[in-house]
Amino acid sequence: MNKIDSLNIRQALQFALKQLSKNKILDPLFEAELLLSNILKKEREHILTYPNKKISQLQFKKFKTAVKQRVNNTPFAYISEYKYFYGLKFFINNNVLVPRPETEMMVEEALKYSIFNNQHSIFIDIGTGSGCIITAIVKNILDSGLENSNYTFIASDISSKALATAKKNAKLNKVNRFIKFYQGNLLHPIINIINKSKIENHKSQIIITANLPYLTPTQIKNSPSIQKEPHLALTAGSDGLKYYRILFKQINSIRYHLKAKCYQLPATQLILEIDHTQKTSITKLIKQELPKANFEIKKDLGGHYRLVIISIN
Ligand SMILES: C[S@@+](CC[C@H](N)C(=O)[O-])C[C@H]1O[C@@H](n2cnc3c(N)ncnc32)[C@H](O)[C@@H]1O
Numbered sequence: 001m002n003k004i005d006s007l008n009i010r011q012a013l014q015f016a017l018k019q020l021s022k023n024k025i026l027d028p029l030f031e032a033e034l035l036l037s038n039i040l041k042k043e044r045e046h047i048l049t050y051p052n053k054k055i056s057q058l059q060f061k062k063f064k065t066a067v068k069q070r071v072n073n074t075p076f077a078y079i080s081e082y083k084y085f086y087g088l089k090f091f092i093n094n095n096v097l098v099p100r101p102e103t104e105m106m107v108e109e110a111l112k113y114s115i116f117n118n119q120h121s122i123f124i125d126i127g128t129g130s131g132c133i134i135t136a137i138v139k140n141i142l143d144s145g146l147e148n149s150n151y152t153f154i155a156s157d158i159s160s161k162a163l164a165t166a167k168k169n170a171k172l173n174k175v176n177r178f179i180k181f182y183q184g185n186l187l188h189p190i191i192n193i194i195n196k197s198k199i200e201n202h203k204s205q206i207i208i209t210a211n212l213p214y215l216t217p218t219q220i221k222n223s224p225s226i227q228k229e230p231h232l233a234l235t236a237g238s239d240g241l242k243y244y245r246i247l248f249k250q251i252n253s254i255r256y257h258l259k260a261k262c263y264q265l266p267a268t269q270l271i272l273e274i275d276h277t278q279k280t281s282i283t284k285l286i287k288q289e290l291p292k293a294n295f296e297i298k299k300d301l302g303g304h305y306r307l308v309i310i311s312i313n
Contacts, residue, residue: 006054007054007055007060008051008052008053008054008055009036009047009050009051009052009053009055010051010052012036012055012060012063013029013032013033013036013047013051015064015067016028016031016032016035016036016063016067017029017032019067019068019071020032020067020070020071022071023071025070025071031070031076032067033047033048034076034080035063035066035067035070035076035079035080036055036063038066038079038080039059039062039063039066040055040059066079072228073224073225073227073228074228075098075225075228075229077092077098077099078092078093078094078098078228080092081093083098083099083130083132085099085101085103085104085130085132085136086104086107086132086136086140087136088132088135088136088139088173089172089173090130090131090132090135090169090172090173091130091165091168091169091172092130092165093165094228094229094230095159095161095162095164095165095230096129096130096161096162096165096166096230096233097129097130097229097230097233097234098130098229099129099130099132102273102300102301102302102304102306103132103133103211103273104136105298105300105306105307106133106209106211106271106273106307107133107136107137107140107209109271109298109307109309110123110133110137110207110209110269110271111137111140111141113205113207113269114137114140114141114144114146114151115146116150116205118147118150119150119203119204119205120150120151120152120203120204120205121150121151121152121204121205121206121207122151122152122154122194122204122205122206122207122266123137123138123151123152123153123154123207123209124154124155124156124187124190124194124206124207124208124209125137125154125155125156125208125209125210126155126156126157126186126187126208126209126210126212126247127156127157127158127186127210127211127212127213127233127243128155128156128157128162128163128166128181129157129162129165129166129211129233130162130165130166130169131155131165131166131167131168131169131170131179132169133209133211134153134154134155134166134170134179134209135166135169135170135173135175135179137153137209138153138170138175138178138179139173139175142175142178148178151178152180152193153175153178153179153180154179154180154181154182154190154193155179155180155181155182156181156182156183156184156186156187156189156190157181157183158183158184158185158186158232159183159230159232159233160183162230162233163181163183166181167181180193185246186210186212186243186246186247186250187208187247187250187251187254188250191250191254194206194254203264203266204266205266205267205268205269206266206267206268206269207268207269207271208251208268208269208270208271209271210243210244210247210270210271210272210273211272211273212236212243212244212247212272212273213232213233213234213235213236213240213242213243214236214240214241214243214244214273214274214275214278215234215235215236215240215275216235216236216237216238216239216240217235217238219240219275220234220235239278239281240275240278240281241278241281241282241285244272244274244282244285245285245289247270248285248286248289248290249289251268251270251290251312252289252290255268255312265313267311267312267313268311268312268313269309269310269311269312270308270309270310270311270312271307271308271309271310272307272308272310273306273307273308274297274305274306274307274308276304276305276306278305279297279305282297282308283295283297286308286310290310290312292312293310293311293312294310294311295308295309295310295311296308296309297309
């Protein structure tokens with residue numbers, strides 16, 4: 001038996017702690033424990049309770065690879081292939097952004113519109129990525145016992161690989177049959193559905209959640225921790241507002257065409273995530289593109305401006 005065969009949990013953790021600390025990974029011991037528990041397919045508590053338990057050569061080899069990936073700034077979620085969001089488990093791969101805790105605010109806000117006098121609500125999640133936002137919304141609405149025929153749930157993304165992951169997550173959380181997925185540029189693939197879906201004969205509301213890319217190329221260059229995430233999910237032109245600008249124009253165009261057909265214009269709530277530095281620039285953009293809209297910008301739990309809520313009636 002060689003030296004590596006005889007490693008126990010404590011020794012493996014010490015090895016990882018050294019590597020992770022050397023490379024300035026925050027909370028290295030906690031990360032080492034999580035990485036090892038993922039390899040051993042045991043809870044973290046097991047690792048803490050049995051430090052003298054031996055691990056196999058193969059398990060240590062896998063662990064070393066995982067530590068190396070983490071040292072190279074691969075997000076933990078890409079290594080473990082999962083991330084919890086809004087209390088639900090999501091499969092994660094490098095085709096999608098790793099869901100962030102601050103984005104849970106968006107779900108919380110969207111759910112406030114889930115009760116609408118028993119009339120129809122259309123929830124649309126644009127740039128759905130892993131599908132975390134729409135899946136959490138659907139799951140919570142259905143678990144509250146609300147009648148699903150009062151709702152339409154739609155998700156879109158420009159990336160077919162992201163959409164495949166979003167579909168997988170909807171299935172894992174048993175809500176796939178309630179969500180329609182479309183590929184394309186923002187609202188473009190679903191314009192016809194918005195024009196037709198229950199709007200002709202019923203009073204409806206539309207709730208759009210959009211955590212679109214909002215970083216500038218400079219911000220991305222200066223953030224080593226996000227280098228391994230898809231740039232398609234992060235970068236949005238020199239001011240980071242490229243996609244929100246296009247989205248506002250699409251919304252104006254849809255409302256213009258509905259009005260031309262004398263349809264009742266649905267109340268529309270837009271819930272967007274921004275970078276905390278964009279408060280002034282997004283305010284300017286909303287006033288310019290959606291001058292009749294009411295809006296507010298909320299801070300996240302860290303005290304940073306994060307969520308923009310726009311009401312268009
Ligand atoms: C910041 S990520 C957010 C992912 C997910 N909604 C979340 O909160 O974790 C942005 C997503 O928008 C998608 N995206 C980028 N450009 C797009 C476009 N023009 N139309 C639709 N989706 C787009 C990306 O593929 C990515 O999945």
